[in-house]
Amino acid sequence: MVTGAPDPQQTIGPSKGRRFMEKDIIRTNILLTGAPGVGKTTVIGRILEAVESLHPLGFYTEEIREGGARTGFSLVST
Template identity: 55%
Template structure:
């Protein structure tokens, strides 16, 4: 049975760092997916960048200077970034699963979920036989709430107390015999 883990945590708790560390610790599994991170200018958060795993292509996903739509809070979101960078490896994993491949998604947040095609692809992945680790925000959201209720989903809380140990524990689990 495939492993499907949702890592839930508040903003700033270290979910992105956890996914990046997990990616670096994998030696026998190929990871596909993406991470997102804050863009800061003069100490103020002005947007978010999306980067495919293993130092792949990177682009600005959302920024205060982007007009939108859509808009999430004060950020305009460039849905083309989701289409160009995030979706191709995820769609490929869903359509042509490779033994030993692990899908890592950081994150299933409001900006990413503004892309209908992304939501559809995530649904397909969670219905497939593929191993997945995805980060989710702690706030309630109809899409992520439905994922959390799916049978076979493991929900793990990411906190400052456990965030440093989780990457190694997950890597051991996925790299195990």
């Protein structure tokens, strides 16, 4: 029976295999914690740059500082 949708178990070829692999990568969640100032936001930014072609979805926060003191956070959506 032909359904029109390829069976990922029977798909052959690098482009189709990569497409299924990328879908699995997209489902990966990352939670990064640590002390203030250790580079968490920098790490997330570099990860986002590395996987930009996969169109990542999510969010992270950036500090809002005034006069050298943290006054809050800004939510950044990707």
